[in-house]
Each structure stands twice: as structure tokens, then as C-alpha cells.
Amino acid sequence: xxxxxxxxxxxxxxxxxxxxxxxxxxxxxxxxxxxxxxxxxxxxxxxxxxxxxxxxxxxxxxxxxxxxxxxxxxxxxxxxxxxxxxxxxxxxxxxxxxxxxxxxxxxxxxxxxxxxxxxxxxxxxxxxxxxxxxxxxxxxxxxxxxxxxxxxxxxxxxxxxxxxxxxxxxxxxxxxxxxxxxxxxxxxxxxxxxxxxxxxxxxxxxxxxxxxxxxxxxxxxxxxxxxxxxxxxxxxxxxxxxxxxxxxxxxxxxxxxxxxxxxxxxxxxxxxxxxxxxxxxxxxxxxxxxxxxxxxxxxxxxxxxxxxxxxxxxxxxxxxxxxxxxxxxxxxxxxxxxxxxxxxxxxxxxxxxxxxxxxxxxxxxxxxxxxxxxxxxxxxxxxxxxxxxxxxxxxxxxxxxxxxxxxxxxxxxxxxxxxxxxxxxxxxxxxxxxxxxxxxxxxxxxxxxxxxxxxxxxxxxxxxxxxxxxxxx
Numbered sequence: 001x002x003x004x005x006x007x008x009x010x011x012x013x014x015x016x017x018x019x020x021x022x023x024x025x026x027x028x029x030x031x032x033x034x035x036x037x038x039x040x041x042x043x044x045x046x047x048x049x050x051x052x053x054x055x056x057x058x059x060x061x062x063x064x065x066x067x068x069x070x071x072x073x074x075x076x077x078x079x080x081x082x083x084x085x086x087x088x089x090x091x092x093x094x095x096x097x098x099x100x101x102x103x104x105x106x107x108x109x110x111x112x113x114x115x116x117x118x119x120x121x122x123x124x125x126x127x128x129x130x131x132x133x134x135x136x137x138x139x140x141x142x143x144x145x146x147x148x149x150x151x152x153x154x155x156x157x158x159x160x161x162x163x164x165x166x167x168x169x170x171x172x173x174x175x176x177x178x179x180x181x182x183x184x185x186x187x188x189x190x191x192x193x194x195x196x197x198x199x200x201x202x203x204x205x206x207x208x209x210x211x212x213x214x215x216x217x218x219x220x221x222x223x224x225x226x227x228x229x230x231x232x233x234x235x236x237x238x239x240x241x242x243x244x245x246x247x248x249x250x251x252x253x254x255x256x257x258x259x260x261x262x263x264x265x266x267x268x269x270x271x272x273x274x275x276x277x278x279x280x281x282x283x284x285x286x287x288x289x290x291x292x293x294x295x296x297x298x299x300x301x302x303x304x305x306x307x308x309x310x311x312x313x314x315x316x317x318x319x320x321x322x323x324x325x326x327x328x329x330x331x332x333x334x335x336x337x338x339x340x341x342x343x344x345x346x347x348x349x350x351x352x353x354x355x356x357x358x359x360x361x362x363x364x365x366x367x368x369x370x371x372x373x374x375x376x377x378x379x380x381x382x383x384x385x386x387x388x389x390x391x392x393x394x395x396x397x398x399x400x401x402x403x404x405x406x407x408x409x410x411x412x413x414x415x416x417x418x419x420x421x422x423x424x425x426x427x428x429x430x431x432x433x434x435x436x437x438x439x440x441x442x443x444x445x446x447x448x449x450x451x452x453x454x455x456x457x458x459x460x461x462x463x464x465x466x467x468x469x470x471x472x473x
Contacts, residue, residue, distance in 0.1 A: 033082050033364045035064065035073030043075025058349075061085060061378045071362055077106055081352075081371040085378035087385070089361055091408040093353055093374045094416030098123065103418070104354035104371060108210035108218060112202055112225050113279065114272030118421075127417070129273070134421040136255050142428055143325040145250055149181050150432050151322045153188070158436050164446065167293060167463045171286035171433075172200075178429060179281030183252040183274055184235055195231055198224040202275075203283055225275075232271045240267070252277065277422075284347040285426050289433050290463050291345040292337060295392040297445060297465075302337065302394050307438045309333045314439045323432060334431050336397035341430075342412035343380045344392060350375040351414060376411045385409045441467045 038044035044060075051060035061083060064072045070086040084090055093101055103122060113119055118129055135141070142150075157174045176196045180186045205221020213219075236253070243257040256270055265273075296303040313327050350373050359366040366372060383389045385405075386396065413420035420426075446464040 030365045033071045033073045034068040037075040045076045048076050058378055058381055061375055079371045081373055082366050083373045083375060085375045087379050087408040090374040097417045100356055100359055101353035102356055104352050109206050111210055112205050112221055113276045116269035116272035117276030119276050130421055132255060132259055136252050137422045137425040139424055142425055146182060150178060150429055153177050154433055154436050158440055164466050167465055168290045171289040175286040176282045179278055183277055185249050185251045198227045229271050232274055233267055236267045236270050280422060285429055287347050288341055288430055292341040294463055295341060299392050305333055306337055310435045310439050328428060328431055331431050334434055336394040338427055338430055339397045340392055340394040346377040346380055346412050349377040379409060440470055443467050
């Protein structure tokens, strides 16, 4: 028994010792950014996860920046990773997409989005599809086609609100319905609501271990993803038939089918593409809506000012008259609120990339094949770039809407070749939502509900508020 025990200990300890020795030897050969790789295999993943369950949005990064500086080495999610909280380094990473760095995401996200998603595309295909998506979500198309449905569907949702709501859940419902309308021309119905419930399960799987046998969450996500794909496949098949017979619709699916002149997109490819766009339009914008309301509630002067701005817009319109593009462009203080919400609560906290060769930056070397994480929110919350960076202060964006901030310092939608193609659409949806909310309701939080920034934390999905309808709708 003793021999067996010693054998087991030796068989477990030897690989760990070899790993540590090899790692230390390689670190001595290269001048890596300072930091700690943590425990063998596990690295500092547990510290990262536990830190993001706190109220501070960047505790993991804060601690290491204080110790090592704005560029540091760690080991998370099974791989050595260099974190950057330096604007110039982040810009360097974004500008060298496809040259020195390539897109790389955890397996759980890749598997659930599908290999044909825009997030995972590379090279010329990515450029083509990114351009197509950008042209669909640009200012002129929002103004001429999308705004009317954004306004209508937001009003329809707010009309159905009871006296108490869980704001995050209602915001998710709004953004899902908006995205379904924009992508495939579906108005809210029993079918879209059923699809939304499956989609919630898919998104929960993004932040789980991508092994169905060990993770019930991931197993449910895979099943839900299959159901979503089957439902969307039926829509794509029907729309392809309609398109071939000459029937055209001005939605994203219509744009995809119209651009498929030579049959280059399979139904599976289009489904993957739509699944990824649903993620982009659903999760991030709804969280921004919720946090904007939370920040305004905690900043009474800002709430009063934004209410005054929207009351002036509403006073010029007839009863029930929809917002127009000129109304949106007149929401100057609202854009300050939107900017500040995106700065503090940048939902896409950063991007993962993988080095395609050894990279020299700031006098250090990042080895080929390592992950890098360009932290956007870490820069946004740095007092060196924004005075009182952890304080919600929309007035900092006045005087030409914050144009004095360098483009590499304020990056809520990423940048470079992978700049979020729906950035203007997200801003419009958030602005229209705030308009109808502040002109229709006054509200108070039911209780002190602490929102944190880790995606799997359930409290982020709540923020209950009591509503009181105002006289004029």
C-alpha cells in the first residue's frame, strides 16, 4: 500500500515539477512582463473568478497593476496570458489584427457561437461580413428604416410594465425583441419568446467549462443552442425560397441572402452568423440600459437634467408621436450619459488575442502562441486618463462630447478591424429607451441592489424598481 501511495504521489508531483522547471527556465530566457503564473495548470483562474464577484469592477486587474504595472503576466483559463491596461499597447494589438495577433476565444464561446460567427471569422471573409453588418447598422439605415421599430417596440414594452419590475430582465426582453426585428423582421410573439428562453441558456454556457460531462450548465447550453439553430434554420430556408422568388425584406437576413450571389453561404453558416449577432444585440445593450438607470438613480442632478432634456423633446411632439432622427440628434446630455455609462460599465471589458509570433512591446517579449488580453475597462477606470475615474460623471463628456479624449483611451466598442459594427445602433437603442423611461415613469429602487460585473453573477440580472406612471405618455 505504501508503494502504491508513493507511486501515486510521484505520478502527480512529477509532471507538476517538470512544468514548474520548464516554465521557470523559459521565463529566464525571455524578458516577460512582470507577474505571476500562479499554480501549475490552474494558474490564477480562481483568483480572477472570485475577484469579479465583488462590487469592484476590476479587482483582479487593479491588484496586479499596483504590483507590476500596466502590462503584466498571469495564467488564466489554462493558458499563460499577458494583460494590458496600457492604451498604446491596446492600440497596437487592435491595429495588428491578422498580422501579429489573431482572434482567440475560450472553447465554450467558440462552440456555442459556431464556426461561421463574425467573432471567429478571419481574413477576407471577416472583412466582407464585417462591412456588410456595418452597412446595415450605419446611421443612414437606422434613420431611414430601423428607428421607427426601435421607438415602437420600446413603447410597446413599457406599456406592459407593472408597478414593479426587475429592470435587467425587462431590458433583456426589449433588446431581444429589437434584435429579432432587425435581423429577421419578427415582431414579438409566442415563438420569439420561446426562442428567447432558449437563448438565455445558450448565453449562460459561455462562462462555463466546455465539457458537457462535467458541466450541467454547458450541457443545457449545447441543447438550447441546437434548438435555436433548428428554429433559425427553418426561417433561413423559408426566406431563401422567398428571396429566390424575388421577395426582398430590409433586414439583416435579407442583406445576407442578397449578398449571397453565388451560393457561398450555407444555411448553417447564416444560422451561425445570426446566432452571434443575437448575442451582440441582446446581452450587452440590455446590461447598459440597466446600469444607466442605476447610475442616474444614484446621481440625482444627472437624472433631473436628462429628464428636462427629454421633456423638451416630448413637448414638441403630439400625443403618442414617434421619435425622429432629429430628436435623437438633439439628445446632447443623453449622449454624455451614454458615454459615461459605457466608460464605467464597459460590458465588453476587453478582447482576447493570440500572438502569431514573438512580440516585443515596452521592452518585454510576449512569446508566440501566448494569449493577450487588451483591457478596455481597465483603461476607462484609470485615474491617469479620467479624473475621479470610478465616479459616474456625465458632465465630463460635455464640450464636444468628450472629443478631447484620445481614441485609444475611450474604446467601449473595441477598435481596428473588429470595431463593433453595431456601435451606433446600441447608442440609439439606449437613448430611445431612456427617453421613454424618463418621460413615462418616476421610480425608486426596491432595495439596495448591488450590481457586480462578472457575467455569471445572478444579482447582475436584477435591480428591482418600483414604478410610478407620470401623467403624460
